[in-house]
Amino acid sequence: MPFLIGENMIGGYGGQNILNGCTISVDKGEIAVVVGPNGAGKSTAMKAMFGMLNLSKGTVSINGENMEKLKPQQRVLKGMGFVPQNNNVFTSMTVEENLEMGAFIRHDHIQENIQQVYELFSVLKEKRFQPAGELSGGQRQQVAVGRALMTKPEVLMLDEPTAGVSPMVMDELFDKIIEIAETGVAILMVEQNARQALSIANKGFVMVQGENKYTDSGQKLLANEEVRKAFLGG
Amino acid sequence: MNLKFRKISLFLLMTAMLLIVGFLQSWNVALLILNMCIISAIMALGVNLQWGFAGLFNAGIMGFIIVGGLATVIISMPPVQETWSIGGMGIIWGLILTIFTIVLSTLIWRKTKNLSRFRYLPTAIIILIGYLGVRFIAGPAIDAIEGFEAAKTGYLGGFGLPILISWGVGGLLAASIAWVIGKITLDLKSDYLAIATLGISAIILYIAKNEDWLARGVKNVNSIPRPVPYEINLQNELWFQELSTSLNMPLREFSSIFVKLCYCGLFLTVLIAFLWLSQKALFSPWGRMMRAIRDNETSARAMGKNVSKRHLQVFVLGSAMIGVAGAMMTTLDGQFTPNSYTPLRFTFVIYVMVIVGGSGNNLGAILGGFLIWFFWVESEPIGLWLIDNTTSILGEESLIRAHLMESVAHMRYMTMGLILLLVLRFAPKGLIPEEKL
């Protein structure tokens, strides 16, 4: 059984189902990427797994433990980290304060974690006393990821981390994400830039209308003729 | 159907309460309350335009009411010839210079757009020079006017015109002040409109209190002319005496009731006219657009509606109504007493009226005006009666009882606060809810 799994998830907003029984899973040290057309329910699926959306059917479990009744904050304590797509930093607070707030739930060894985040994102160390709102888009994303890493999550969920950043920054961010995965963290990512994301993914999920359309390794999906035609623009 | 029944029964209930006062206390008191009820209802109608239709929070209602009161003094009081001859010219030149300064500074402001940030400087200099000039020209005149028989006049008096004109003038004055405030604040966040209106109302109050040359300040203006006959004159009229005997009522009491009925007729005319206008406005495309803007400003803007212009219109209209009501109130009182104006009584109670009656519904606002004014007046006797009965166990000498009896007048503030909070929480739509279109 995979480390994190959302199985046969059905649910949506206001009585209308967006998720129609999709299954998404990721193992430790693995990068899983969810791709698909707009409105396929990619972000919704991730939010459901983090507990920001109530499922009418299906289960979410970490390490075999059912998460159904837990709020997002409690899921953070169970080892989940989440980076929202928008407004994912405290703009008026310094980089270091952002990291501190990331670790708000925990009371131990914050300094140690901060140093680890600085080792990963060296540019943040330079800008540690600058308000996060003054940073560039890519640096902000680093702050956002760093904030989520502060709880030492076992699984890190990223909602379109490369939305709105330049290709160069995107490559750099993906490199960092690979680095994070290599430390044994499970990474689940929703991405618009499907081709680049799948190229670093161990596992890829192609979602259409709230259901799994294709599930395979990233390389195989990239090689799949139908997937390429329908979702990767040839 | 249900709503119609509700409306009718609530207004019947209101009538019944007034009748009870008439039977239990006296018809004079009942009519006095009724007249103020009508005025309150007009104020509530104006606020309903702003708050109920458009969601604009005007925290300066008191200011517009005072402006109406000032208008009655300026229009209807006889001019004081002596002060006019001492200081009239100074005041007129001062006014001309003020207008000139305003026009010039707006012109400069508009013409210097290319200077960007530096255009504040020339505008500020013009305003400062203008202000000092006005002080220099009008200052001595004001001193002279205020010094002239300060105990009796000490002001310019008015134009000696029929007082009914002042109702319109009060409305116009209030409208122009609202226009300026609206221009500055309506495009900003609603917090700013609230605080700016609160500020302007405080300034208007201080002008009314301190500019003795205008309306005698805290020395008050008394015996403002009436639009209706005086009791004493009525009592001397033959036809009135006959009417009184045929109705089997004491002459003095009947004359006083008759005068109040005359006021009542005038006020009702205005109320009905304003109600008709407000209803027309509410159910016109203009009113529909206004509510659409209130409910979703962003999408209204996206649809190309000129939100600022609509807001300005409704803000000015509502303030004009409040100004008219202010003039009517001073007319009814027969005196202008700046010290009696407080924001609690003249701004925030009106909101209680609108919210309790039902914001967004004109009839609701009127009902709220009637109901809240009724309780505002009657809460004191009712409160006294309640305290008297509930604390009688404590004995006549009890300190708590004495303190409560003494402070019963302040109880009404707390009651108003409680009513407002309870209605907001449990019946946010008010007694007569807004009707869907």
Next chain:
Amino acid sequence: MIDFLNALTLLANYIIVPGLAYGSQLALGALGVTMVYAVLRFSNFAHGELMSFGAMCTILCTWALQSFGISLTILPTALLAIPAAALITVLYCIIINYFVYEHYREKKIDTNTYFIVSIGVLFFTAGLIRLVIGPKDQNFSDGVRFILKARDFKAMTGLNEGLAIKTTQGMTVVVTLILVAFVFWFLNRTRTGKSMRAYSDNEDLALLSGINPKKVILITWIITGILATVAGALYGLDKIYKPFTFMYLVLPVFASAILGGVGNPVGAVVGGYIIAFSELIFTFAYKKFLFYILPESFSPDGLVQLLSTDYKIAVSFLILVIVLLIKPTGIFSGKTI
């Protein structure tokens, strides 16, 4: 040279000393308004009455202390009473929040409705105050009236002009410095303070980070209650406690907050002092001042006063309008703490 010193003393006596005291009171008031705005996101019109409530509690506690024969000899007894009064005011805030504001926060009601709600609270509080202490003025300052008497100053320096510093003025400035320093330390250095700033900055992300909104709001009201009590008590000590004045005090307090940038605590404090000094500078009669610094033949006849003191309130309004026209976000472009 002597004339110049005289002129300076005159300014110090009529503008600098009272300005510092009044500015401190406004700063504390504006800080309270800004805290509520930053965390609860509404302009609290009842803040003036809250200050009045705090001042009233201080007066009652002072009377209680005095009836036990406790006094601070030199300093006003009210200083001892403030902590107890603050406690009562904080309790009042928490009760009001629980019964009134919490409901609307949970329903995520719009700003406009919040105005009306805060007016309900304003009405209730105003009524409560008048019910408890009555509408009359109360003077509750005791102890030594002056730190520095005008006569002593003249004797000391040999100048014509005196410089007087009231005990209440000195106390106001000192207490404000301590309190403001504490609030800034709390917001910038403590975990809880930072979590408040985080909540104010980005509510959703704060929730995601496990910050408990109820706790943040509770602490906001605690700080607001303390600030309001101290501001109200100092204002009442320095002038005289008049229940009616606090309604209008809201205006300079809001002007200070807006001038500094609503939601920005540094801005609120700076704004408070700017508003206070502008009020005094605009309404000071410069006749004597000019008499000292100008040659005799130039000395003016009139009072040389820009605006009559009756129109103090107009100054804060004027500044407010100018800020709204030029930079509605205020000097420090506020929004969050």
